[in-house]
Amino acid sequence: MKNFTYGRASSVEEVIEQANRDRNAMYIAGGTNLVDRMKAFLDEPSQLLDISRLEMQSIERTQDGGLRIDALVTNTDLANNANVRRDYPLLSRAILAGASQQIRNMATVGGNLMQRTRCAYYYDTAFACNKRQPGTGCPAINGINRIHAILGASDRCVAVNPSDMSVALAALDATVEVQGEQGQRDIPFVDFHRLPGDTPERDTNLEPGELITAVVLPPMAFAQSGVYLKLRDRASYAFALVSVAAAVELSGDQISTARIALGGVAHKPWRASEAEAFLQGQTPNQSTFEQAADIALQEAQPLAYNAFKVDLSRRAIRRALAVSSRGGGIA
Incomplete structure (x- = not known):
């Protein structure tokens, strides 16, 4: 070191x-x-x-009824907060699905957003890696790529974002407050992380020296029906092969609003906006959820060893939407 x-x-x-x-x-x-x-x-x-x-360890109600979460709140404190458990249960479940209790006791909200990929080629300096050293190549593209991206990848990088919390925050329309040399600015969560493109070494849209100070959740009544489903190789302390954060709001016998975000499939938490738009006005049934899942994955480009993720994601989306439409709970 x-x-x-x-x-x-x-x-x-x-x-x-x-x-x-x-x-x-x-x-x-x-x-x-x-x-x-x-x-x-x-x-x-x-x-x-x-x-x-620093004094950035509070969770407070915003004037419009949302929630402002300081960047130094620990994952444990956030997951166990009464307001989070009641109003944004999918966020609590996402956090508890990640890491171990000991790590959650230390890890912070801001740090969770700044996690880097767990790609084995990135961690092994014996291999080239465009994330470590731009222009050297991505051995995962033609290597052992079972855990890698099926959406939004590029010929420079096929790594995935490892955060469970971030998938939930993407579905909840969160905003990230950051402060830098030029003052404070707000970044919509869907724009906080980046796809690899030609610059896989950049994971976020933070400018040099900027510091995450808080995450803000808007008021979202139907988030109480939210579901977080994580599929992995073992039941504990494992990163997601595929995860889904979903919430459905019903008006009578039709879907009025839906949120879907995927984890384990892209360089950033993947918001399925086209599938969300399709769900508006639809009847909540198996056929509708199958069509939504197909739309969410229509751009999937699996690699040699991870084609199973496409069908796994499709099934996970259907299940999460079905559970949420029935009022939420454990998927």
Whole structure:
């Protein structure tokens, strides 16, 4: 591990100023992913700026009835918050489906959004990787790619985003508040993460030195019917092969609104907007949900070893929508 300096931030403004003076510095809070990457020589910061003691650890109601979640709230505290469990249960379930209790106790909301892929080729420095060193190639494209992307990939990268929380936040129309040298700005969650395109080394649309300060959830009454379904190789402490965050609102015997986001299938949480639009005005039945799943996956381009993800995703979408349309609960 490369030598680095360590500093503890006393204010948001101070730490952003430090980060902008040294573009090789990195923020650290829980460190549950960053420290792993440093041990693997994937990140070699000149200094770590410890933000863990900043006053960003609250969960509060917004004036319009939504929820503002500070960036340093731990995953455990967020999952167990009474307002989250009641009004946004799919977010609570998504968090509890990820990692171990010990990691959730340390991991923060902001850090969760900044996780990087668990692609084995990215973590093994014996292999080339465009995410580590742009222009060197992506061995996963023609390699062992069972866990890799079926949507939104490019010829530069087929890695997937590993976050469960982010899939739920994408379905819930969240907004990310960030602060940087130019002040504060809000990023719609669907625009926070990036597809790989020609720049797979960039996971998010954060500018250099910007710091996540909060995530805001809008009021969404039908989110109480939300479902998070995670399919994986083993029942605990495993990343999703496919996951679905879904919520359906009914008006009489028709669907008035729907939200669908997929995890484990793309470089970012994948919002199935066309499928959502199709569901409006439809009758909630098996045929409708099958058509929605087909629309959500119409652009899927599986690789040599992950074609099973297409059918797995299709079945997961149908199941999540069906459970949500019946009022939600465990899928």
